[in-house]
Amino acid sequence: MGSSSARLVLHSALEGRDIALNELALLVEDASAQRLEFSKNLLQSAIENASEGISIVDGDLNLVAWNKRYVELFEYPKELLYVGCPIEPLIRFNVEKGLTGPGDVDKQVARRVNFLKQGSPHNSERQHNNGKVISIQGNPLPDGGFVMLFTDITTYRQAERYLKEANLDLESRVIERTQKLEETNRELEVARERSETAHIKKSQYLNAVSHDLMQPLEAARLFTSALASQPELTDKQLVQVNNINDSLKVANDLLANLGEIARIESGNIHPQFDSFSLTALFEELKRDFSAVIDKQQVEVRFVKTEVWVKSDRHLLRRILQNLLGNAIRYAAPGKVLLGVRRSGNNVVVQVLDNGDGIPLDKQQLVFEQFTQLNTNKQSGAKGLGLGLSITKV
Known part of the structure; x- marks a missing residue:
């Protein structure tokens, strides 16, 4: 019972006045009716303010509750909706508007009514003529009937x-x-x-x-x-x-x-590898450059070595010819040295001179074809610009 009825009963008890059983029953009945009305109003308010359209049908497939959003989504006329109205006219209204697609109207209405009678949960989508896309979700109630949720998913489908x-x-x-x-x-x-x-x-x-x-x-x-x-x-x-x-x-x-x-x-x-003595190769180079050495007035020293190497003799000779020719040309008058340094099982053949040298930023350029730096203008010698290119390749 409510607070007012409870105060009345407590006041009567404190004064020693008996309350008749029928009066107590009336008080409890009034309190129960008030609580039921409050719960009904609360439920109606919750349904009415939901963003989805909601409709509830009983076990006889009669409409017992709905909200304003449900009416807006399907644009039902006022005279079609009332508490206890059969759900079949509402389904027919939607079918005749073309919301369920082409086909015989009566057959479509009968099929949907039979589906509700079976009490199976279902999900579907409908696209209205105005472009709206409605998602429909139906769930059966424990005592029979259905609660239906209708959600406008037009924006989602557009996205x-x-x-x-x-x-x-x-x-x-x-x-x-x-x-x-x-x-x-x-x-x-x-x-x-x-x-x-x-x-x-x-x-x-x-x-x-x-x-x-x-x-x-x-x-x-x-x-x-x-x-x-x-x-x-x-x-x-x-x-x-x-x-x-x-x-x-x-x-x-x-x-x-x-x-x-x-x-x-x-x-x-293609390289043809063979074993040969570097001493013999150095002697050949010494003879080849003897006339040039005398003419250029450059001191060339060939360091003696007993090392044998495995390489392509012709290609190595060609490389050393180009390097010695450049050194003699650009070091004159000066000194040039051809020697060997051991490095484990390998050797490094070096051509050294005390000429002007090659600037660091030009050390890649000199290996291009027909490229000459002319760093030693005093020698007056002119090369062809191909020796280092051949050596690099």
């Missing part, structure tokens, strides 16, 4: 559709970029093949030209050597003949280097 469209757009962009990348790669491959073909043809041409030109140049050098040995030549004529011979030698060296570059670029050079 989902936008994401799908964005994903499709992204996929199409990826496909388009991939196709462009593949096309670019194909073009690059064609360009690379053309470049390689042109490179091979260039190397073949250089090799052929250098080979064909070296023979007449060698013959011309033989003629100048024979001419220089003539006793009737004057000193002035002898100088001129020697100048011609030097020019022919420079041209011959240039063609030899071009031929070497062509062989390297065409991939026709």
